[in-house]
Amino acid sequence: MQEEEHIIFEKYLSGDLNGSELEAFEQRLGSDVEFKNEFTLYRDMQGYLEDKIRHADALKNIRSVSSERRVSIEKGTKEKAKQKPRWFYYVSTAATVLILCGILSYFIKPEKAVTYADVYMEPEWPIKRSGDGNKFLRGAAIQTIEENYGGAVNVLKNSDLDVDERDYWIAEVFAKQGEADSVLYYLPNTFKTNERRDRQNYLKVIVLYKLNRQEELNKFISTVPENTRKEYLSIIKSLSPN
Amino acid sequence: MSDQELFTGLKSGDRKSVNQLYTQFFPSVKRWISSNSGNEADACDVFQDCLETILLKVDTLDHNLGGLIMLICKRKWIDKVRKKTRTTKVINEESLRKVDENVEEQITKYEEEYLRHQILDEAFGKLSGLCQNLLALIKQGKTTGEIQGELSFSTANTIYRRKSACMERWTEYVKQDPRYSSIY
Numbered sequence A: 001m002q003e004e005e006h007i008i009f010e011k012y013l014s015g016d017l018n019g020s021e022l023e024a025f026e027q028r029l030g031s032d033v034e035f036k037n038e039f040t041l042y043r044d045m046q047g048y049l050e051d052k053i054r055h056a057d058a059l060k061n062i063r064s065v066s067s068e069r070r071v072s073i074e075k076g077t078k079e080k081a082k083q084k085p086r087w088f089y090y091v092s093t094a095a096t097v098l099i100l101c102g103i104l105s106y107f108i109k110p111e112k113a114v115t116y117a118d119v120y121m122e123p124e125w126p127i128k129r130s131g132d133g134n135k136f137l138r139g140a141a142i143q144t145i146e147e148n149y150g151g152a153v154n155v156l157k158n159s160d161l162d163v164d165e166r167d168y169w170i171a172e173v174f175a176k177q178g179e180a181d182s183v184l185y186y187l188p189n190t191f192k193t194n195e196r197r198d199r200q201n202y203l204k205v206i207v208l209y210k211l212n213r214q215e216e217l218n219k220f221i222s223t224v225p226e227n228t229r230k231e232y233l234s235i236i237k238s239l240s241p242n
Numbered sequence B: 001m002s003d004q005e006l007f008t009g010l011k012s013g014d015r016k017s018v019n020q021l022y023t024q025f026f027p028s029v030k031r032w033i034s035s036n037s038g039n040e041a042d043a044c045d046v047f048q049d050c051l052e053t054i055l056l057k058v059d060t061l062d063h064n065l066g067g068l069i070m071l072i073c074k075r076k077w078i079d080k081v082r083k084k085t086r087t088t089k090v091i092n093e094e095s096l097r098k099v100d101e102n103v104e105e106q107i108t109k110y111e112e113e114y115l116r117h118q119i120l121d122e123a124f125g126k127l128s129g130l131c132q133n134l135l136a137l138i139k140q141g142k143t144t145g146e147i148q149g150e151l152s153f154s155t156a157n158t159i160y161r162r163k164s165a166c167m168e169r170w171t172e173y174v175k176q177d178p179r180y181s182s183i184y
Helices: A002-013 A019-031 A033-054 A056-082 A086-107 A133-144 A149-157 A163-177 A180-186 A194-210 A212-222 A230-238 B003-011 B015-034 B040-057 B065-084 B101-125 B131-138 B144-149 B156-176
Strands: none
Touching: A002 A019, A002 A033, A002 B156, A019 A033, A019 B144, A033 A056, A033 B101, A056 B003, A056 B015, A056 B040, A056 B065, A086 B131, A133 A149, A133 B003, A149 A163, A163 A180, A163 A194, A180 A194, A180 B003, A194 A212, A194 A230, B003 B065, B015 B040, B015 B065, B015 B131, B040 B065, B040 B101, B101 B144, B101 B156, B131 B144, B131 B156, B144 B156
């Protein structure tokens, strides 16, 4: 019944109902409240899908920036709780600045402009504010936020996720630490969605870059599809020598 | 960046614009929510909902962006507090009453639309990955051949059967939402 209704709704929305069919449809819309509600819901579902496609990138950006903000707020709250006296900060900041100046003046290599930290972007953990979602992923996300990376990897290793999903998130935890070799080790070769494909390709590019494996990097970049998400594609292209 | 540039940047998925919106408008939202029984994390949730509302349901920017954000955030927070507990100290709603009635009516409309979107979104999220991809690919106007290739379906007939099953399941999930009856 619902399937038949959906076919008629689709025809109506795409302007394929004519003459008596159209008349009967509109008459029913005016007299049958339940039918009208079903139609309104169907129309909204189609509108939702259009919005989802049209605003996919923008929504992803809002969610990813917001999740970064949330992480930094959580971090800030924790740090506040274990605050040290003010003089401690003055002394330690001064000491750090002095040490850094010394190290920088000795090691600074102006020819290498882009670093791993410049191109690394946080992943969007699939956890919801409501607490829904996979409990292991949630646990791993929290451990990562708290910078307990070993803990995060352990949680993932003991999780009920399928092997590729588990390895992918382990690779993300290592990517956050800049452990390039481990990222390459765990990064799966398969993906279920284009979104995941783009993220995996991006991670592979930045770790190959970090490891300075130029030849492999160039070869891999040439295989990256053009329809890759634009933030990733711009970074990938910026690391390409061509 | 001007309001119009920020608005266009937000809609086109420009990360810089989203960051700029946070830098420019989040502090005042945070201040207001913190002085009305909330904290910074609450402010962050409300701000994100507000940006999504603006993105999805405001087609043209016809009033000041900062004012619009502040109003939407205030209303969202008042609703949240009301839902949380009836005994929570009542928020000073006078500031909302000063607003032009037309603007308020428009914002109510945006919020209703956003709620509808949220119900559909949550129900859509309960569908399997295959269903989600299939419905999106069909909506993108991909041919049956392309869909068969991308999702490894054996025949075109399978696509139609699957699509119909996915739509039915999605409808079911939407109807199970307790907010469904207040919207439809």
